[in-house]
Amino acid sequence: MAVVSNFESAAVPHMDAAFNLAFWLLRNRTDAEDAVQEAYLRAFRAYATLKSNDIRPWLLAIVRNVAYRMLARRGRSGNVISFDEAFPGRGGDGAGEIDVASDAPSAETLLIGEGDRAMVTTALAELPATFREVVVLREMEGLSYREIADVIGVPIGTVMSRLSRARGDLKTILQRLIDKDLSNAM
Amino acid sequence: MPCDHARTLLGAYVDGELTGAARQAAADQVRSCPACADAADDIRRIGRQLNATGREVAPPQLAQRIRDELAKEMASDRPVPSRLATTWRAPAARFVGAMVAASVVSSLITWSVATWPRGEVRLENDVVSAHIRSLLQDSPIQVASSDNHTVKPWFNGRIDFAPEVKDFTSEGFPLLGGRIDYIGGRRVGAIVYKRHLHVINVFMWPAAGPEPADALADVAKGYNVLHWSKAGVTYWAISDLNADEMRQLHGLL
Numbered sequence: 001m002a003v004v005s006n007f008e009s010a011a012v013p014h015m016d017a018a019f020n021l022a023f024w025l026l027r028n029r030t031d032a033e034d035a036v037q038e039a040y041l042r043a044f045r046a047y048a049t050l051k052s053n054d055i056r057p058w059l060l061a062i063v064r065n066v067a068y069r070m071l072a073r074r075g076r077s078g079n080v081i082s083f084d085e086a087f088p089g090r091g092g093d094g095a096g097e098i099d100v101a102s103d104a105p106s107a108e109t110l111l112i113g114e115g116d117r118a119m120v121t122t123a124l125a126e127l128p129a130t131f132r133e134v135v136v137l138r139e140m141e142g143l144s145y146r147e148i149a150d151v152i153g154v155p156i157g158t159v160m161s162r163l164s165r166a167r168g169d170l171k172t173i174l175q176r177l178i179d180k181d182l183s184n185a186m
Numbered sequence: 187m188p189c190d191h192a193r194t195l196l197g198a199y200v201d202g203e204l205t206g207a208a209r210q211a212a213a214d215q216v217r218s219c220p221a222c223a224d225a226a227d228d229i230r231r232i233g234r235q236l237n238a239t240g241r242e243v244a245p246p247q248l249a250q251r252i253r254d255e256l257a258k259e260m261a262s263d264r265p266v267p268s269r270l271a272t273t274w275r276a277p278a279a280r281f282v283g284a285m286v287a288a289s290v291v292s293s294l295i296t297w298s299v300a301t302w303p304r305g306e307v308r309l310e311n312d313v314v315s316a317h318i319r320s321l322l323q324d325s326p327i328q329v330a331s332s333d334n335h336t337v338k339p340w341f342n343g344r345i346d347f348a349p350e351v352k353d354f355t356s357e358g359f360p361l362l363g364g365r366i367d368y369i370g371g372r373r374v375g376a377i378v379y380k381r382h383l384h385v386i387n388v389f390m391w392p393a394a395g396p397e398p399a400d401a402l403a404d405v406a407k408g409y410n411v412l413h414w415s416k417a418g419v420t421y422w423a424i425s426d427l428n429a430d431e432m433r434q435l436h437g438l439l
Contacts, residue, residue, distance in 0.1 A: 008256065012249055019244035033248055040252045041259060065307050120235040138201065139236040145203050153305025155394070158371050160203070164194040167229055174232070 007047045010055045011040060017056065017141045018063045024136045025067040025129060035070055039063040057143070057150040064133065064151060071129075119181070123173040131166035138163055196222060200229045306413075309422070312369040313413075314406045316376070317387045317424045320365070326378050326385055327363035337364045341375055349375035349390050350419065354438050359386070369422075379435065386425035386435060393420040401436050403429060412436055 018039065022032035039062045050058055124132060137143045137151060145163075149156045198204050199212035216223050320326035329340040338351040344366050353361040362378040367389060374391040393415040401414035406424075412432045413422040421439065423432060 008253065012252070015249055015252070016241075016244050019248065020242050023242040024240075029242070029245070032242070033245065033251075036244065036248060037252055037255060041255055044256055044259060061305075061307070068311065118239065120232060121240045124236060124240060135236065136240075139233040140241045145198070145201070150305065153308035154371055160198050161194055163201075164197045167197055167232065168193075170232060171228055 007044050011043060011059055014056050014059055015040075018059060020140055021060055021133070021136055022063050022067050024124070024132055024140075025064065026070060027125065031070060032067075035067045036063060039066040042066070054147070057147045060137070060141075060143075060151045061153070119174055119177045120170075123170050123177055126173050127166055127169055131162055131169060134159060134162045135166050135170065193222075193225065196226055197229055200226050200233075309370045310404065310406055310411060310413075313387075313389060313411060313422045313424050314409060316367045316369055316389065317409060318407075320367070320376070320378070320387055321385060326365065326376075326387065328365035330363040331361065337361065337377070340364060341366075345373050345375050345391075347375075347392050347419070349377065350439065351377055352439070354379065354435070357434075357438055359435055359438065381425070381427050381431055381435070384425050384427040386423060386427055386432070388435075388439065389422040389424075390419050393418050401433070403432075 015036065018036045019032055022035040022039075023029060026032050026035060039059070043059055043062050046062075052058065124135060127135065133152060134148060137148045143151070145156050145159045148159045148163075152159070154162075195204065195208060195212050196215070199209065199216070204212055216226050329337055331337045338348065341349055341351075341364065349364075351361070351364065355361070359379045359381055362380050362385070364378065365376045367374050367376045369389055369391070372391060374389050377388045377390070379386040379388065398415060401412050404411045409424050409426055410429045410432050411422065411424045412429075413420070414436060415421065416439075421436075423435060423439075425432060
C-alpha cells in the first residue's frame with residue numbers, strides 16, 4: 001500500500017489543476033470529473049515510470065491526453081464544442097447567454113465582478129483548444145514555459161508563439177464582446 | 187509599427203521567461219514605447235482576471251472517488267502495466283516487451299501513456315491523424331515514383347532536411363512516393379510504402395534530443411505505430427500492417 005500513499009500524496013494536491021485543465025478542454029464539469037478520474041488511474045499505473053521529481057507536468061500531460069481522447073470520442077473537435085457551448089444564446093440578447101449555464105463556467109463565475117471580468121472567460125472559451133490550453137496552463141495554473149512544453153509536447157519556442165497568438169486573439173475577442181455589450185446596453 | 191517584431195517576446199518578458207540581453211531589450215522597449223507598455227499591461231490584466239474568475243474548482247467528492255478507485259486498483263489481482271513498463275527498461279527484455287505489448291491490447295492505451303516520453307503521446311496522435319488523412323484522400327502521395335531519384339529531389343526546398351528515400355521493391359516494400367505533412371507543429375517528410383494491400387506512412391524529421399536505442403512500438407486506433415531515431419533523423423512508421431512486418435521495414439530503413 002506504500003505505493004498508493006506515495007502516489008496519493010504526490011498527485012492529489014494537483015487535482016484542482018487537473019480538473020481545471022480538463023474542464024477547459026472538455027467544457028463540461030461531469031466530463032472533466034471522469035477525465036480526471038481516468039487520468040489518475042492511468043497515472044497511478046504508470047507511476048513507476050515517472051523519472052522526474054516534478055509530477056505536475058507529467059500528470060497534466062496524462063489528463064490532457066485523456067481529455068483529447070474523450071473529445072475525439074465525442075466526434076467533435078474541441079473548437080466546435082467551445083464555440084457551441086460558450087454561446088448557447090448566440091443570436092439572442094446578452095441576458096439569454098448567462099441563463100444557460102450548464103456547460104458554461106458556473107453561473108456564479110459569470111456573474112462575479114464587473115462586465116468585462118466575466119467576459120474574459122467567455123472570450124477564452126472561444127479560442128481554439130490548442131490556444132486555450134496554453135492560456136489555462138500559464139494564467140490559471142502558473143506553469144513555466146518549460147512545464148507547458150512538457151505537458152503539451154512541443155518545443156518551448158512553440159509555447160511562446162502560441163501563447164503570444166492566444167493573447168492577441170483573446171484581446172480581439174474581448175474587445176468585440178465589450179463593444180457588443182455596450183451596443184446592447186444602449 | 188516599429189515594435190511589431192518584439193510582441194512575441196513581450197509576453198515572455200511579462201511572464202518572466204526572458205533572461206540576459208533579451209530581457210534587457212524587452213524592458214527597454216516597454217519603457218520607451220507606450221504602445222508596448224499598454225500591451226504588457228493588457229497581458230497582465232487579462233491574466234489576473236482569468237486567474238481570478240476562470241478557475242474551475244473540482245467538486246469536493248472527487249478526491250474521495252479517486253482514492254476509492256486507487257484502493258480498488260490495488261486490491262485487484264490484475265497485473266498493473268507499470269510492471270510491464272519496468273521490465274521494458276531492462277535492455278534484454280526490450281524485444282520481448284515489444285512483442286508482449288503488441289498483443290496485450292487491453293493495457294496498451296495505459297502503456298503508451300506510461301512508457302512513451304511526454305510529448306510523444308501527442309506526436310503519436312498527430313501521426314495517426316496524418317496517416318488517416320492520407321488514406322482519406324484520393325492519393326496518399328504528392329510525388330509518385332518507384333524511383334528514389336525522383337522522390338528525394340522533390341523534397342528539396344519543401345522541408346529543411348534531405349530525407350532518406352529508398353525503394354525496397356525486391357524486399358516486398360515497393361516505394362509509392364512521398365508527400366509533405368504536418369506533425370508536431372512542423373513540416374515533415376512522409377515516404378509511403380506498400381506491403382501487399384497495406385499502405386505504410388513513414389514520417390521523418392530531424393531528431394531533437396537523445397535517440398532511443400531501440401524502436402518503440404504501440405497500437406493506436408488499430409494501427410501499428412513504430413518509432414525510432416537514426417543518424418539524427420526521427421522516424422515514425424504507421425500502418426495497419428502487422429507489427430512483425432513493420433519491424434522488417436524498420437530493419438531495412
